[in-house]
Amino acid sequence: MAKATAGTDGSGSGGSGTADADVIVVGAGPGGSSAAYHLASTGLDVLLLEKTAFPREKVCGDGLTPRAVRSLIEMGIDTSESAGWARNRGLRIVGGNVRLELPWPELANWPGYGLVRPRLDFDELLARHAEKAGARLSQSTSVTAPVVDERSGRVVGVRARTGPDREPVTYRAPLVVAADGNSARIALAMGIRRREDRPLGVAVRRYYRSTRTHDDHLESHLELWEGRPRESRLLPGYGWIFGVGDGTSNVGLGLLNTTSAFQNTNYQDLLRRWLAALPPEWGFVEENATGPVRGSALPMGFSRTPHYRDGVLLVGDSGGMVNPFNGEGIAYALESGRYAAEVAVQALARAQGPARERALSHYPELMRARYGGYYTLGRYFVQLIGNPTVMAFGAKYGLPRPLLMRFLLKIMANLTDPRGGDAMDRLINAMTRLAPAA
Known part of the structure; x- marks a missing residue:
């Protein structure tokens, strides 16, 4: 498909009746670049829109647990120290x-x-990796609003301002992946508010x-x-x-x-x-x-739901997917980007209409199945540690017990083997299954 360009009417090159891509991904952070990479790897035409220009800053601790490292390895990214990573x-x-x-x-x-790597460098590495897979990266393109079809009520593209002159442009696609971080501009425009x-x-x-x-x-x-x-x-x-x-x-x-x-x-x-x-x-x-x-x-903890509505899938921070236990967001952005891509690929292989919607509606179910129970446990945890007395008690009597702390490390970093594993793994997995996935 031809790359969209700004026209005098503010439309993309495809005009009002055609698509400029198979999927538009809004935001080239870890979640957006992960989604774009996995989508493009299947041969879909993916337009990845980033509001700033690389390199750019991002507030983060820069630390990646093994959970995030696994996603990078699955994407074929070299995580060696010679490639610029600090291992821990x-x-x-x-x-x-x-x-x-x-x-x-x-x-x-x-x-x-x-691993540790500054976001100033890390995010661009991921975006360029998605580019190599076939995604079309458009920097300095700030999405301002979704485009909604008046007849169906579905989102069929986005409006943006691009380039040094902030020229208005509209891009169209059958699906939009919103990976626009905690600003969540797309979700807010659709009435999806943060859960208090x-x-x-x-x-x-x-x-x-x-x-x-x-x-x-x-x-x-x-x-x-x-x-x-x-x-x-x-x-x-x-x-x-x-x-x-x-x-x-x-x-x-x-x-x-x-x-x-x-x-x-x-x-x-x-x-x-x-x-x-x-x-x-x-x-x-x-x-x-x-x-x-x-x-x-x-x-944190699925603070913005539903994760799919009317042609838009939310990934990473836009869907409130930061881990309540430890504040880790990158791992869940990378994973949700991959899951959104998998669902989108299956959906786009079906005719537009009820069959495609059934496939897309699987995404929020998948998110709840993967993280819902675990995030519920995380919400209980943050309520406890929000009490200074409980926090002080835990630091005084819990830290000197290495076995307990190894258990807490596993649950806080969400690192267990799903099948088999040791007694700690089995207990954590059972707790996660039994917790309500609200």
Whole structure:
């Protein structure tokens, strides 16, 4: 199919009655690029629209668990250190006067290592990978609204502004994948609002030149102390230190809306006060900062549903798919992008009408089956840790018990073997199956 170009009437090159692609993917983050890659790999014509131009910043911890690594491997991406990735062996948890190193579990279904790579580079790598598979990437193309067919009520394309002059253009396709992040512009235009009964997080991060850049563990601080000694004031939230391997570390903190401090916290000041209490030799001081503090919201636990409506599939943050247990979003963006692509391929192989809609309606069912019960457990978890007393109790009495912490690592990172596995795997899998997939 011909590539869409702007016309005087604001339509794509196909005009009002033809399609400019088989699928339009809005957003070239991990979810959008994953969907575009898997779609294009089947031979479909895919138009991938990115509102900014690469390279571009994205607020994230940059840490990838083995769950995300598996998706990269499935896409054929080289995850070796020589290809620019910083590998890690596990998670170090700090809290309750304990420093506990937990290796990533050895499982049949998941690789035994994690990765770190800045989103400034990571997102472009994924988008270019989708391009190599055949997707057509259009940068500096900001989608402003869906195009809705007046007769059917279905979304049949998107309106956008593109190029340096922000020229209006319309692109048409039988299906749209909305991977536009927590702004969720497409979903909001369709009346799909954020669910207030689902958790929401806020995270801030900053890069520093640091001696800890080659740390072989992701580090998570369950307690944020202001000042020294450790008996000083406890701050709300949790923190992380991830070595990037390029001379810098990604340092940040997060806070959940289940804590009473959520509405009245200056997050940049909170980060500054926590970092001031860390050892000065780590280098997390103003003169070592390589950029500003940046923040973003984390929509968790299916906070926006349904994940399919009227020709639009939601993936990643646009569907509120961040893991409530650990704030991880990349793994679920990559996976949901693949699942959306699989459903779309099957749907487009059927005639337009009821048969295609039956195939598309499978997507939200698939999402609930894959993550629904697990995210329900995650919502219970964040309600518990939102209570400072519970959090302090857990840090004091839970961290010194390695067996319990290995169990928590598996459930928080969602890393179990679905068949067989050890007793921990079987217990976690049973809990996930029994939890209601609401």
